[in-house]
Amino acid sequence: MWKYLLIWMIISCLGFTLCFSRPGRAPFAMRISCGAQQDSQTKPTKTRWRKDFGYTGGISVNGTRPSYITPPLKTLRYFPLSQGPQNCYDINGVPKGHYSIRIFFGIVIQQSVISEPLFDISIDGTQTHSLKPGWTNEDDQVFSEALVFLPDGSVSICFHSTGHGDPAILSIEILEIDEKAYYFGPQRGQGIMLRTVKRLSCGYGQSKFDIDYGGDPWGGDRFWQHIQTFGQGSDQPRSVETKIKEASLPPNFYPESLYQSALVSTDSQPDLTYTMDVDPNRNYSICLHFAEIDNSVTAAGQRVFDILINGHVVLKDVDIINMSGDRYTTLVLNTTVSIDGRTLTITLQPTGDSDAIISAIEIFEIIMPESKTLSEEGLFPFLISAVVSKASTYQKRIRALQTLKMALVLPSRFGWNGDPCVPQEHPWTGVNCQLNRSIGKWVIDGLDLNNQGLKGFLPNDISKLQNLRTLNLSENSIRGAIPSSLGTITGLEVLDLSYNLFNGSIPESLGQLTSLKRLNLNGNSLSGRVPAALGGRLLHRASFNFTDNPGLCGIPGLPTCGAHLSAGAKVGIGLGSCVAFLLLVTCSVCWWKRRQNILRAKQIAARAAPYAKARTHLSDIQLTKHHPHPHHHRGNAHTAAENGPVLLS
Incomplete structure (x- = not known):
């Protein structure tokens, strides 16, 4: 029986030690x-x-x-x-x-x-x-x-x-630090931040860090500013070298030395008061540290006081020995208050004839964390996401931002580091954000980067910014084609790409932007026909400007597409004209050479004609001499008579 009882006691002690000791x-x-x-x-x-x-x-x-x-x-x-x-x-x-x-x-x-x-x-x-x-x-x-x-x-x-x-x-x-450090109730969730406003070590001693106090590293190496008096002769310091119980325990691991000194109020001024300036309209968490080290107080009920914040009682009838269980034992009390003004006043007000005492004070501002930007927008994954597919979240963020800067050739003065939308006091230059309450995230609903010296290109994956309402990149030097993916941002109301170096045709997909109220594409090098769906709807529902694009046609105010050929058509016509001209020149050369050959042949024939006639007359004379037959003469006379008169000599 005793053996089992002993085993149970050992297990219980081990369990208690594991629950309340610091992590291994x-x-x-x-x-x-x-x-x-x-x-x-x-x-x-x-x-x-x-x-x-x-x-x-x-x-x-x-x-x-x-x-x-x-x-x-x-x-x-x-x-x-x-x-x-x-x-x-x-x-x-x-x-x-x-x-x-x-x-x-x-x-x-x-x-x-x-x-x-x-x-x-x-x-x-x-x-x-x-x-x-x-x-x-x-x-x-x-x-x-x-x-x-x-x-x-x-x-x-x-x-x-x-x-x-x-x-x-x-x-x-x-x-x-410990996972339950500075836990002050259900509202101290994982998302809450605490900004250290003040840490005071009261009484004798010097300003020190935890490490100087010999504190446990799980305390986070806090800095404690020494204060020997709250002023106006209202207190006096006390200190002891007696060992303090329940110090340096989880979850906060406060150093023991912190409780071996204190400030005690005087008989002439029983209230112990500390006042400091704070930021208004904030919530504060206040930790007050006590240990009964005064030899004149030996039992519960001998020192009782109320704690007031800015005149309001927040903790009533505080009895250190009663609440801690003994003398020289730590007691930490926490309260959360909302401060409207710029002053925080902590008052320890005795309820009897005793004085007040305090060892240390911690004051934190309670900060509700900002909702972050929607991840697929905040990290801008439309920037060469394949390159960073195997990288960590941190590396993706850094590479994405650097790629964005390179893609748009952003001036260094833009910065563009951290979260695009938060903190709300410092959003990125040119980025407009709106809180989507349904998902609890910030979304980017506008990019206003007109006249900023941008020289890059607009990537197709800009469609990842599905919450865009306004996209203004006017008066820059952005090159390349207008991304067809812009047509998938169906909520886009303003699209201004004017006075850039965009070329090619207007994507047919822009006709899908049913919410569009203003479209400015003027001052570029666009060509081809304005999409019918886009032009037809814009004429009735939105303002638009397509001017100063020499190759555009197809809507009122622009040349008709028949009279005004596209750049491709012009190139085709030019090539056809060149081929026709070459054929014409070739045919002309051939004709000219043939003509020259004919003329040369005629000239040769003309030079040979007199000699041919001379030979013919001589032949006739010879034939006459060799054939004097009378019938021949008659025949000739007859022939001559038939052909007309003949003169004889």
């Missing part, structure tokens, strides 16, 4: 030293940094650290506006899971003037941070940190210019 493997960690050409290692923690990779543009230069907490790295990557308003790091090979993503900013010194750039940051299409003036003077503002869930093995981290200096990035850290 080390957390995934990727640290990138931006602008670096080689892998490196930094002291004193011997942190390993990978050389720069995954970026879409930018320039590598020597960097300057704005704060002592910035990693001691020598280079950075900055993104001048001339290379586009948004540039990204597209990182592949990140396992599915929850991560703390931290980006340290750098400073580029130009002409001895320190430039403090202000720009926006987005992660997988969701804007997570906007730098504010003066960030170089605040240690906990020299980096941006967000807690995110990455579902597909990759992450895109983009930097968006706002016109106030070029984004400059010193390093990027992608650190795996």
Whole structure:
């Protein structure tokens, strides 16, 4: 009996240990030293940094650290506006899971003037941070940190210019955390992002990272800013070296040292109040950390207080010993609040004669992730998709974007990196988007790229953009034929390809665009007959312009197709004329030679005629002499008499 009971107890203990211990493997960690050409290692923690990779543009230069907490790295990557308003790091090979993503900013010194750039940051299409003036003077503002869930093995981290200096990035850290880290209820789903606004370690001590506290790596190596007082003489620090129970446990793995110091309110000012500025009209998750380390409080009920946010009670009758179970034991309380104004005030208000106490504060902005662009549109698969069929999602995205830039010869100032439609504050230049609520995705409903210096061609697979309503590529130098696949975008309302270098005929398929309201094909080198279905409907339902196309015919306002031949017909007629001309020349030459031969023969005959006559007369005389018979004379006289008078001498 006792043997079975012992076995059951051992199994129960093992099960408890497995449920509440950290995972057996080390957390995934990727640290990138931006602008670096080689892998490196930094002291004193011997942190390993990978050389720069995954970026879409930018320039590598020597960097300057704005704060002592910035990693001691020598280079950075900055993104001048001339290379586009948004540039990204597209990182592949990140396992599915929850991560703390931290980006340290750098400073580029130009002409001895320190430039403090202000720009926006987005992660997988969701804007997570906007730098504010003066960030170089605040240690906990020299980096941006967000807690995110990455579902597909990759992450895109983009930097968006706002016109106030070029984004400059010193390093990027992608650190795996526990799957239930900072779980605060059902609303903390996989899609929710948390942006770190503030982390405070109260009381004695120094500003440190988890690694400096000796914290567990599954905590994500957080930075805790030390604060020794909330101000106005309302508090005083406390600290102990006593071991703290229930610290550094999953899912958040808070370092034990965090709870060995605290701020305690004074008798003259029993309320303990912390105030800070925040962005208005946002939702915030607030974690408050406690451990009863005051020797004057030894039992439950001796210290009880309410917690107020902006004057409203959010947690009532907080008793640390009662709620944690003992002295020197951690207690973490979480609340979610909506802030309308620009100030967040946290007040610990005692309900009796005791004082209030607090060890640490964490404040996060709750960010709902943006719906991404529909994948077949966002990745632009109409760009040589066969080339990337065996590539990863990350590689397909990068190659597709690069191919698009090459196909249209897009100027570098366009950028076109990241998601075309999100964040909503920074869509791609010339791209119009609309949220399709039925599928929860953004779709591209317009491309407005007129007069942008494009010199490429329009690929057939543009038909993948089935949600297009407007396509304006006018006043560029786009060559080649008009893709027949345009006729499959049945919702197209405006098609403007005017003043380009399009050639060939107008595809018959354009007659299928039943929603078309405006069609401009003027100013090109198009030829042939305007499709009957297209012309007939346009005359009644839409405006159109086919002028300045010398080879077009077939509708009112253009030459009739009989009177105005196509280029092919002109070539045929030209070839026929040449053949006929050659035949005519050949016949003329033959006739002329024959004529010359006849004339030459006549000339020869004419020269030979006098000699022939002389021989004839002589013969006649000789015949007369040799035949003097009288009958002969009579015969001759008779003949002469019959033919007329004869003169005799």
